[in-house]
Amino acid sequence: MSDKPQGVGLTTRQGHPVFDNQNTRSVGSRGPLVLEDYQFLEKMSHFDRERIPERVVHARGAAAHGIFVPTGKAGDDPITKYTRAKVFTPGTQTPIFLRFSTVIHGGHSPETLRDPRGFAIKFYTETGNWDLVGNNLKVFFIRDAMKFPDMVHAFKPDPVHNRQQMNRFFDFVSCTPEATHMITHLFSPWGIPATYREMQGSGVNTYKLVDAEGKTVLCKFHFQPRMGVRNLTAEQASEIQAKDFNHATGDLYDAIARGEFPEWDFFIQVMSDDEHPELDWDPLDVTKLWPEEQFPFLHVGHIQLNRNPVDYHNEVEQVAFGTGVLVDGIDFSDDKMLQGRTFAYSDTQRYRVGPNYLQLPINAPKCPFATNQRGGQMSYHVDGAEQGANKHVNYEPSNFHGLVEQPRLGPPPRIQVSGEVGRQKIERTNDFKQAGERWRQFSDFERDDLVKNLVGALSECAPVIREKMVCYFMQADREYGRRVAEGLGISMPERQAAE
Ligand code: HEM
Numbered sequence: 001m002s003d004k005p006q007g008v009g010l011t012t013r014q015g016h017p018v019f020d021n022q023n024t025r026s027v028g029s030r031g032p033l034v035l036e037d038y039q040f041l042e043k044m045s046h047f048d049r050e051r052i053p054e055r056v057v058h059a060r061g062a063a064a065h066g067i068f069v070p071t072g073k074a075g076d077d078p079i080t081k082y083t084r085a086k087v088f089t090p091g092t093q094t095p096i097f098l099r100f101s102t103v104i105h106g107g108h109s110p111e112t113l114r115d116p117r118g119f120a121i122k123f124y125t126e127t128g129n130w131d132l133v134g135n136n137l138k139v140f141f142i143r144d145a146m147k148f149p150d151m152v153h154a155f156k157p158d159p160v161h162n163r164q165q166m167n168r169f170f171d172f173v174s175c176t177p178e179a180t181h182m183i184t185h186l187f188s189p190w191g192i193p194a195t196y197r198e199m200q201g202s203g204v205n206t207y208k209l210v211d212a213e214g215k216t217v218l219c220k221f222h223f224q225p226r227m228g229v230r231n232l233t234a235e236q237a238s239e240i241q242a243k244d245f246n247h248a249t250g251d252l253y254d255a256i257a258r259g260e261f262p263e264w265d266f267f268i269q270v271m272s273d274d275e276h277p278e279l280d281w282d283p284l285d286v287t288k289l290w291p292e293e294q295f296p297f298l299h300v301g302h303i304q305l306n307r308n309p310v311d312y313h314n315e316v317e318q319v320a321f322g323t324g325v326l327v328d329g330i331d332f333s334d335d336k337m338l339q340g341r342t343f344a345y346s347d348t349q350r351y352r353v354g355p356n357y358l359q360l361p362i363n364a365p366k367c368p369f370a371t372n373q374r375g376g377q378m379s380y381h382v383d384g385a386e387q388g389a390n391k392h393v394n395y396e397p398s399n400f401h402g403l404v405e406q407p408r409l410g411p412p413p414r415i416q417v418s419g420e421v422g423r424q425k426i427e428r429t430n431d432f433k434q435a436g437e438r439w440r441q442f443s444d445f446e447r448d449d450l451v452k453n454l455v456g457a458l459s460e461c462a463p464v465i466r467e468k469m470v471c472y473f474m475q476a477d478r479e480y481g482r483r484v485a486e487g488l489g490i491s492m493p494e495r496q497a498a499e
Pocket residue numbers: 054055056057058061099100101117118119120133134135140144145146148202203204205286319320321337340341344345348349352
């Protein structure tokens with residue numbers, strides 16, 4: 001029998017074989033250590049740098065690889081009449097990477113907390129990457145990107161003692177009436193999805209689809225889990241949290257490892273590309289749903305997750321999604337939130353991952369790509385080298401076989417803008433109507449749970465906050481406001497209570 005150890009031989013990152021990985025180099029067996037122990041210094045200094053800054057929001061996440069398969073046969077599918085995006089061509093399959101997350105707390109926080117859940121997909125399409133950076137809930141707290149840093153500060157732990165406080169959370173919300181619709185979702189059981197496999201996804205923002213002639217429609221994207229939706233009450237969540245605060249990550253990883261591949265049906269909603277003065281809300285306002293009866297869900301395909309990441313850090317931590325990452329056939333709408341978001345993502349990723357974050361395999365397109373971008377920290381790839389580009393010419397135009405502009409994939413969408421520049425609110429705010437509709441659509445159990453959760457959270461808040469919030473719920477639906485007021489022991493003016 002050979003005494004040669006079994007397994008792959010350990011080396012340093014410089015390729016030197018390691019024959020002792022247990023003992024530092026020292027003078028005699030009791031030390032001191034010697035400074036020329038390069039092997040130890042390399043091992044320890046790499047360890048010291050193992051972490052990168054965590055995401056400023058959505059730090060806690062889990063992800064998996066999979067595929068997107070569009071619906072239908074050529075000429076008989078619901079979406080290719082609206083968009084020329086190749087990713088929707090019937091008969092194709094596109095690799096995807098989907099990251100789920102919670103929003104507010106840090107990288108190791110419990111996955112049972114009341115919080116929206118992220119639902120971010122990278123489609124590695126044949127015409128470049130498309131990122132759809134969505135959430136499970138279909139609406140959002142605010143409608144202008146200017147308010148995002150304040151909102152996140154109020155929701156995150158207190159900057160002095162580092163604990164999240166409902167008084168700070170609702171302080172901001174009580175000054176932000178447009179959040180009423182989102183709060184109505186979030187404090188119902190829909191605020192704690194049971195697992196990532198059993199929750200919906202939505203692009204939330206409004207995009208445009210561009211057809212072969214350059215004509216556009218407004219569009220929203222949605223995903224429905226084939227397993228069905230399941231949510232938790234606060235009590236059910238606490239019970240899980242007491243035993244396991246990684247339950248959603250575990251559920252996703254273990255299911256895929258067992259070969260139970262989660263799937264979601266993919267739908268779009270469309271409306272003509274104009275301001276829709278007939279609606280009493282603005283179609284570009286992310287605090288609003290597009291009612292399904294008016295704007296039906298069109299089935300355009302499904303996604304399946306079928307492969308776990310090999311390395312959490314390399315894939316799940318360093319993956320970088322952005323709302324600016326669109327393909328030909330999908331475009332921005334004038335949705336102000338969408339445009340504000342688009343700056344934030346690549347900006348934070350240059351800081352969080354580094355200026356060459358797009359060279360990492362998880363972020364790089366899987367179709368050929370060739371740029372004149374060179375250098376920067378950790379650069380190693382010469383874009384275009386595989387396609388035989390002249391490596392000396394890292395500029396354009398040139399007479400010497402440098403990279404050249406490509407033909408358009410179709411006519412550009414026609415965009416005309418006019419108006420006065422200024423800091424302005426949208427006109428049709430209508431902050432409460434859809435919150436009231438949501439309340440009335442909930443089952444009795446969901447309404448009871450919502451009231452209980454709101455009363456619990458608002459009991460921790462100052463009287464001025466409670467009163468303002470009751471006033472918002474009242475404007476959404478009198479019964480809704482009355483029940484929260486009752487729970488908080490706030491007496492309603494007689495006239496209001498009678499109505
Ligand atoms: C992550 C900004 C609104 C969904 C992030 C990150 C930033 C950010 C800076 C961290 C990105 C990273 O480190 O890679 C903003 C701003 C917003 C906004 C400025 C509003 C103006 C929204 C909305 C949604 C959303 C409305 C849902 C539709 C997500 C998701 C992630 C994320 C899912 C995590 C992506 C991942 O898994 O890596 N956001 N966000 N955000 N945001 Fe937003």
